Structure formats: structure tokens, C-alpha cells
Amino acid sequence: MNAEQNMLLTQTGxxxxxxxxxxxxxxxxxxxxxxxxxxxxxxRVKLLSERMIAFRDSEGRLGLIDEFCAHRGVSLWFGRNEESGLRCPYHGWKYDITGQCVEVPSEPAESGYCEKIKLKSYPLIDRGGMLWTYMGPPELQPPLPEFEFATVPENQRYVSKREQDCNYLQLMEGGIDSFHSIFLHSMSASSDPLLKRDPASIAYIKADPHPAFVPLESPGGLYIATRRNQGEENYYWRVTQWLMPCISLFPPYKGNPYGGHAWVPIDDEHALTFSFDYHPDRPFNDVELEAMQGGRGIHCLTVPGTFRPLANLYNDYLMDRTAQKEGRSYCGVLGFGEQDSAVQESMGPIEDRCRENLVGTDNGIIMTRQRLLKAAKAVQAGMAPPGLDAASQRVRAFSSVLPRSAPLHSAPEMQVTAGGSK
Ligand code: FES
Ligand SMILES: [Fe+2]
Known part of the structure; x- marks a missing residue:
């Protein structure tokens, strides 16, 4: 990659x-x-380098508006949320959830002055335990997201959020690079109730230690597929779904919850990671709930009252060299999410991709970059990008043993119908 491509991929302001x-x-x-x-x-919400304020008004309606008062720029985080609007504490200007100024106390109401004042605002909707926004042209607003994790009942999903000290892309590239599990997470899997491996999968993986990485374009992104020989006639497939522009779903081992992440740029050097687990067909059991709430699996414990991970860049992710020596952690950092953060943030705020030396296991990453660049180019040319429709979002990560002759996208495990069942 050249520097220009790296900038194109990583700048989202x-x-x-x-x-x-x-x-x-x-x-x-x-x-x-x-x-x-x-x-x-x-x-306070900062997304795609824009600073905003989210609030829920007296009627329960959600709003996402410019952080700064139109009068003289005070942060509305200090505002009073009262009587259907957010009031700036400095001179009392008040805004509704659309950013419309509804009161300028110093001006006579009949002057109509406040009607001319409107802050930038974006829609905010509640879906799947998350509040989603759309920051694009209003006339191009797509249908609401239909990902399975966002549409299953509340007791079948768990979502956590954390702040990360680097660009979204290197985080996301970690999520589609399944090969690193064999090293980075290798000593942590067996003890984690959310990510432990079942004996059959272990046997399939051991039987062919050199999987082929064969990413394929999907309607809304990519199937990041790894393929292992299984006997003479079959393949053992593990398929991660990457969905435009920043979601990945990884295949669970038998009985574990399905999981995935959304990597959302805060600005070019910080990102939010939303991590979710879900079951398509059943509520979580107590063991799973306790593990997720305890920061296990793909989740992290955070400093109370914040989304800053307890183990972070500024304390070397609580590196434990003894655990590394004793075989409790391959890299010395404890916890899957913490291990991912440590290596991904260690690349610096924005990885210099001009210095990389990519190999076959990076095929998924290479195709993801190409798909993103192609989609960005299409948008610049006035075309719609892929992945906006419900059908392309209703897919599931999966693993399966299939006859060698079977096309991957024919696997029934991948299909999701509305309502969350196969
Ligand atoms: S700065 Fe907000 S009302 Fe004056
Ligand atoms: Fe990882």
C-alpha cells in the first residue's frame, strides 16, 4: 500500500x-x-471527527446534535435537559432534539429570532442495545439495520463498548484476521466459557494446520473464509462475515454464543469498539451472563463510569510476564479483548501500512481494503455503496464441513431469515 491509499482508508472526517x-x-x-x-x-459523543451531544428529551425522544451552543460556543454537555429540550447554562438558549433553537430568553419571543437558529443534528435510534445514528445526506438515509445481533430479543444478546487508542482500521483488520488466534489467544481459549473450543473443531483444525485463506465477495461485504482439508472428500470451513463498513461477525465454536464487533471511528486516531454476543434461538444462561459482565470473551472490564478499559495503553495492558512464562497467556496480557487491544494499538495511532510485508493469511485484509476503497470511489461517483439492504445484513458467521464440490454460499448455516432463525 502507498501512503495515499493508507490515508484514504484511515481518514473519516x-x-x-x-x-x-x-x-x-x-x-x-x-x-x-x-x-x-x-x-x-x-x-458527549464524538464520531467521524464530529463532536456532538446525545440526549433523551422529556418525551423520551432521542437526539444527536452539535455539541456547541450557537450563541457563543459553550459545550451543551453542561446543559440542562428539561421541558423537551436542552438548555445552554450560559445564557439560556434552548434546543430540541432536531437541533432547532426553541428559545432565546434575551430576545422577545415575537421577534422570531430563535427560529433562524438551528444546530446540526442527526437521527438517533435504539436497536439491539445500541443507539445508532446516520450522519449522511437525509435524502439517502437507508432502512434501519437488520443485523441478527440487533434484532434478537433482549435476553439473547449482550453488548459492551470500549474506547480504543488507535485508528478503526487496524482494529477491524484484527477482527478479520483469524490466524492470529493460533498465537495471540492460544493459551486463553480453553479457560474462557464464551470462546472455548469443542473437541470436534479442535480435531478438524489439528488435522490440517495449513488452512487456505479464500475470501470471497458477499453482497454486503466479504466472506472471510478459511478452508481446511477434511478427509478426501470434504472441507472444514470457518467463515467470518465482514459487513460494510465496519462490522465483523466471527464463527462460534459449538454451543458458544455468536459474536462480533462494530469498529466506529471517533476520529482518525481513536475508535469505539462495540462487542456483542448473541444466541439466535435461546436466552443466555447464568454462566454466560456472568462471564460477559465480568469482561471475559471478547469484552473488557472498564474503569467504572467510563468506557476506558482497565488494561490500556497507559498501563501496558497490565502486562504479566509471569503469566507469560507460566503459560497462562501467550503474550503476557490477560483477556482476549485486552490482548487484541495491546497488539493493535501497539502499531501506533495509525498503522503505517507502507511498511508491511503481507502473506497469504492476510488475504482477507487485502480484500477488505480493496472493497472499502472501491466503495468509497463509488460513493464519490454518486453511486450507492453495497450493504445497505436488509438481505445483505441478514447473514451469520459459521463453521461447517461441506463436500468439496459444494459452493460456500450454499451452506444453510449462513442464512438468516427475519426473526432470527435459520
Ligand atoms: S453560549 Fe450558550 S446561551 Fe450563550
Ligand atoms: Fe483477537
Whole structure:
């Protein structure tokens, strides 16, 4: 990759090609629990390098508006959320959930002054335990997201959020690079109730230690497929779904919840990771719930009251060299999510992709970059990007033993119908 391509892929601020691409999709902005009730405290949100305030008004309606008061620029995080609007504490200007100014106390109401003042605003909707926003042109707003994790009943999904100290792309590339599990996570899998492997899968993986990485284009992204020989006639497939522009779903081992992530740029050097587990057909059991709430699996414990992981860049992810020596952690960092953060953030705020030396196991990453660049180019040319429709979002990551002659996309395990069943 050259420096120009790296910039194109990693810059998502207003007016950038990748920023314009991201602005064509609904993207997660907050957890639903961050705005639990009418007139609750407003929350600062920075997405795609834009600073905004999210709030729930007295009627329970959600709004995402410019962070700064149109009068003289005070942050509305200090605002009073009352009587169907957010009031700036400095001189009392008040805004509704659409950013419309509804009161300028110093001006006579009959002057109509406040009607001329409107802050930038974006829609905010509650779906699947997350509040999603759409930051693109209003006339191009797509249908609501239909991913399975966002549509199963509440007791069948769990979502966590954390802040990360690097660009979204290197995080996302970790999510589609399944080969690193064999090293980075190798000593942590057996002890984690959400990610432990079943004996049959272990046997399939052991039987062919040199999988082929064969990513294929899917309607809404890519099937990041690894293929292992299984006997003379079959293949053992493991298929991660990558979905435009920043979601990946990974295949569970038998009995475990399905899981995935959404990597959302805060700005070019920070991102939010939303991590979710879900069961298509059943509620979580107590063991799973306790594990997820305890920061296990793909989740991380965070500093109470914040989304900053307890193990982070500034404390070397609580590196434990003894655990590394004793075989409790391959890299010395404890926890799957923490291990991923450590290696991915260690690349620096924006990985210099000009210095890479890619190999066959990076095929999924290479195709993802190409698909993103192609889609960004299409948007610049006035075309719609892929992955906006419900059908392309209703897919599932899976693993399966299939006859060698069977096309991968024919696997019944991949198909999801509305309502969340196969
Ligand atoms: S700065 Fe907000 S009302 Fe004056
Ligand atoms: Fe990982």
C-alpha cells in the first residue's frame, strides 16, 4: 500500500472519501443504557471527527446534535435537559432534539429570532442495545439495520463498548484476521466459557494446520473464509462475515454464543469498539451472563463510569510476564479483548501500512481494503455503496464441513431469515 491509499482508508472526517462512505450507513454511537430515561444527563459523543451531544428529551425522544451552543460556543454537555429540550447554562438558549433553537430568553419571543437558529443534528435510534445514528445526506438515509445481533430479543444478546487508542482500521483488520488466534489467544481459549473450543473443531483444525485463506465477495461485504482439508472428500470451513463498513461477525465454536464487533471511528486516531454476543434461538444462561459482565470473551472490564478499559495503553495492558512464562497467556496480557487491544494499538495511532510485508493469511485484509476503497470511489461517483439492504445484513458467521464440490454460499448455516432463525 502507498501512503495515499493508507490515508484514504484511515481518514473519516467530514469531506473525506472514507468519511463520506461511513456517512451512508447507520453506525452504533452509544449503548442504549447511556440514555436510560427522559431528561437524563446528556452524553458527549464524538464520531467521524464530529463532536456532538446525545440526549433523551422529556418525551423520551432521542437526539444527536452539535455539541456547541450557537450563541457563543459553550459545550451543551453542561446543559440542562428539561421541558423537551436542552438548555445552554450560559445564557439560556434552548434546543430540541432536531437541533432547532426553541428559545432565546434575551430576545422577545415575537421577534422570531430563535427560529433562524438551528444546530446540526442527526437521527438517533435504539436497536439491539445500541443507539445508532446516520450522519449522511437525509435524502439517502437507508432502512434501519437488520443485523441478527440487533434484532434478537433482549435476553439473547449482550453488548459492551470500549474506547480504543488507535485508528478503526487496524482494529477491524484484527477482527478479520483469524490466524492470529493460533498465537495471540492460544493459551486463553480453553479457560474462557464464551470462546472455548469443542473437541470436534479442535480435531478438524489439528488435522490440517495449513488452512487456505479464500475470501470471497458477499453482497454486503466479504466472506472471510478459511478452508481446511477434511478427509478426501470434504472441507472444514470457518467463515467470518465482514459487513460494510465496519462490522465483523466471527464463527462460534459449538454451543458458544455468536459474536462480533462494530469498529466506529471517533476520529482518525481513536475508535469505539462495540462487542456483542448473541444466541439466535435461546436466552443466555447464568454462566454466560456472568462471564460477559465480568469482561471475559471478547469484552473488557472498564474503569467504572467510563468506557476506558482497565488494561490500556497507559498501563501496558497490565502486562504479566509471569503469566507469560507460566503459560497462562501467550503474550503476557490477560483477556482476549485486552490482548487484541495491546497488539493493535501497539502499531501506533495509525498503522503505517507502507511498511508491511503481507502473506497469504492476510488475504482477507487485502480484500477488505480493496472493497472499502472501491466503495468509497463509488460513493464519490454518486453511486450507492453495497450493504445497505436488509438481505445483505441478514447473514451469520459459521463453521461447517461441506463436500468439496459444494459452493460456500450454499451452506444453510449462513442464512438468516427475519426473526432470527435459520
Ligand atoms: S453560549 Fe450558550 S446561551 Fe450563550
Ligand atoms: Fe483477537
Amino acid at each position: 467530514p469531506g473525506t472519501p472514507m468519511g463520506d462512505l461511513f456517512r451512508r450507513y447507520w453506525i452504533p454511537a452509544l449503548l442504549s443504557t447511556e440514555l436510560p430515561e427522559p431528561d437524563c444527563p446528556p452524553v
